[in-house]
Amino acid sequence: MSTDATTPREPVLSLSSRTVVYGAVGAALYAVLGLFSFLIPGTQAVQVRPAFALVPFFGKRFGVIAGLFTGLVGNAIIDLISGYGLTYWNWSVANGLVGALAGLLFAYLPPIANEALRLVVTALGALLATAVGLLFVFTDIWVQGIDVTTVISINYLPALISDAIAVVILVPALDAIWEPLSKRTGR
Template sequence: MSTEALSPRHSPWTISSRTVVFGAVGAALYAVLGLASFLIPGTQSVAVRPAFALVPFFGKRFGVIAGFFVGFIGNVIIDLIQGAGLLWWNWSVANGLVGALAALIFAAIPPISNEAVRLVATALGALAATAIGMLFVVTDIWFQQGVDFSTFFYVNYLPALLANGIAVVILVPALDAAWEPLAKRAGL
């Protein structure tokens, strides 16, 4: 099995028809599957959304642009369909940053030949991208009344990190392992 996400000939910053197509497909998948979510009681509209695992997966496999596009556009579409409009735009940016950071993190990790170690590194890289990218929601402090640092951290950030962290640690390595033979067959 392959030991790296992007082939050596592709920079994580590459913009090509492949990047655009996979970014659009990923955003559509995330938008549709992301509707299967539920709110965590006691939070300010933080949802458990297993489809979030698609964001760092697409970042890892298809680069910064595709990863950001999947997270940002996918989340915007989910919010629009659920009636929130663009009120929570900063959460969409945070989702996009997770995808972009995942691409950068995985581009920096050297190839790993051991499958088990590769899957653990995939889980940890996706979790790190999620933890760092979701920090952008600190902007809630400036854009919403009544949100101080404590509220941001305990009511917004930690529940989102916990819910999304569980999803990415379990699902991103599973998606990556399932994608590997398909990518080989398709020559991607």
């Protein structure tokens, strides 16, 4: 089954049992796989976390709400299990925004039939959602009481670089794996 521009889509902010289930599955996967990460030396708790690619992927494939839930709840669970508690709640919100922005972005992009072009657009869209969503970490200025230079050099840029590598490589890979399955099920 091929999707074209005339095929009706679900509303962007639809909340259904499917959305809730996919969001919960995404959050659980992100929480478990996100534990397999390591700290970047010289940063304030910024980690290389390949599982972050699940956040924009779930946003793209299952919508804004599922992406938001995957990033927000998944990151909060990782922080709780890792012993940070909810001290860095704003980073969980930033992760959720990445998933929501990916969902919004891909909801308004027309379907792309060419496989290679679709994967490039997927990588660029996931990168854009990551760069914009992570801007929310600038709230560390108020939450943690640190200056703008520190937020940029020790928090935002290291997180953006490590997450960018993960999303540019892994989101298109996940999407390439998921595409045949979604065509088979009609989703």
